[in-house]
Amino acid sequence: xxxxxxxxxxxxxxxxxxxxxxxxxxxxxxxxxxxxxxxxxxxxxxxxxxxxxxxxxxxxxxxxxxxxxxxxxxxxxxxxxxxxxxxxxxxxxxxxxxxxxxxxxxxxxxxxxxxx
Amino acid sequence: xxxxxxxxxxxxxxxxxxxxxxxxxxxxxxxxxxxxxxxxxxxxxxxxxxxxxxxxxxxxxxxxxxxxxxxxxxxxxxxxxxxxxxxxxxxxxxxxxxxxxxxxxxxxxxxxxx
Numbered sequence: 001x002x003x004x005x006x007x008x009x010x011x012x013x014x015x016x017x018x019x020x021x022x023x024x025x026x027x028x029x030x031x032x033x034x035x036x037x038x039x040x041x042x043x044x045x046x047x048x049x050x051x052x053x054x055x056x057x058x059x060x061x062x063x064x065x066x067x068x069x070x071x072x073x074x075x076x077x078x079x080x081x082x083x084x085x086x087x088x089x090x091x092x093x094x095x096x097x098x099x100x101x102x103x104x105x106x107x108x109x110x111x112x113x114x115x116x
Numbered sequence: 117x118x119x120x121x122x123x124x125x126x127x128x129x130x131x132x133x134x135x136x137x138x139x140x141x142x143x144x145x146x147x148x149x150x151x152x153x154x155x156x157x158x159x160x161x162x163x164x165x166x167x168x169x170x171x172x173x174x175x176x177x178x179x180x181x182x183x184x185x186x187x188x189x190x191x192x193x194x195x196x197x198x199x200x201x202x203x204x205x206x207x208x209x210x211x212x213x214x215x216x217x218x219x220x221x222x223x224x225x226x227x228x229x230x
Contacts, residue, residue, distance in 0.1 A: 043222045044161065044206060059217060090160055103210075104151075105218065107160035 002027035004108040006091050012114045019081050021111050023074040023091030031093040033074040034105060035066055038088040050074060051096060086115045118143045120209045122221035130229055135179075135194040137224045139207030142188065150183050150190040151208040151218070161206060165192070197228045 005024045013019060025031050035047040046059045048066035056066045063082060067075045074091055089111045094103035119142045129135060141148060149168045155161040167174045167183045167190065174181055179194045190207060207221040 044220045046217060046220070049217070104163045104166065107162065110160050 002093075002106070004091060004093060004106065006089075006108040006111050008111055009109070010112040010114075012116065013081050015081055015083055015115055017081050019076075019078050019085070019113070021076040021089055021113075023076075023108055025072050025074075025093045028072075028093060028095070030071055030096050032096050032103065033068060034092040034094070035074065035076050036090040036092060036107075037062065038090065040087060042087070044090070047076070081115045083115050086113055088112055118145075118209060118219050120207050120219050120221035122205075122207055122224050124224045125222065126225045126227070128227045128229065129197050131199055132196050135192070135197045135201065135226065137192040137205050137207075137226065139181075139190045139192065139221060140188050141190065141207075141209045141219075143209065143211070145211045146185075147211060148183075148185075149210045150181075151210070152179070152181060152190070152192050153206040153208060155204040155206065155223075157203070161204075164205070197226075199228050199230060202226055202228045 003026045007022045033050045037045045037047055047064060048056050048058055050056045050068040053068055053071050056068055064076060064078045076089060091108040092105040094105045121140045123138050151166045152164040153161040154164045164179055165174050165176050165181050170183055170185045179192055181190050181192050183190050192205060204223050204225050206223045209219040
């Protein structure tokens with residue numbers, strides 16, 4: 001069975017500090033991967049997606065960047081955090097090759113980030 | 117551009133009453149895919165329903181929705197609300213050539229009271 005793991009579970013960081021969030025999917029080969037951000041009480045905002053290793057497309061940047069160094073790994077990062085980066089970060093995966101319109105996205109447990 | 121509208125930000129109901137959460141969409145594409153995701157408190161979103169067939173009812177876990185392309189709607193319904201239905205519900209839109217984006221509605225928070 002496929003599992004999706006996100007780390008860390010939660011983080012408290014200072015404004016201006018760097019950030020790196022990770023996501024690993026096990027049990028699925030070559031999945032499509034996605035990063036989402038959700039402000040407290042807010043709606044989901046898709047940030048990035050990746051359909052293959054080394055390729056990442058930006059949807060909304062929010063002064064963040066993403067990378068896919070391995071087939072099963074997706075990294076979200078920034079060199080300088082802003083207060084507005086606080087929220088809930090979700091990684092998701094979907095099956096590759098079925099046609100994007102039909103793909104169900106499966107979400108990880110998320111990382112809660114508080115920037116002070 | 118493409119968009120999804122969920123008109124109710126908050127719906128509060130008494131247990132046992134019917135649920136209807138509205139979702140309408142706007143797109144130039146003729147073959148949309150519509151999804152309902154549910155997010156319980158302190159959890160991640162998960163798929164509840166999806167459909168791409170016009171006028172066909174889709175059901176799961178007591179909820180149902182029918183895609184009506186004529187009215188660009190995909191409303192979520194349940195005949196009798198349960199306390200455990202309290203959650204955030206998102207409607208989302210995609211297409212066959214969507215470049216891997218889901219277009220999300222703003223979400224409807226459903227609170228079921230005893």
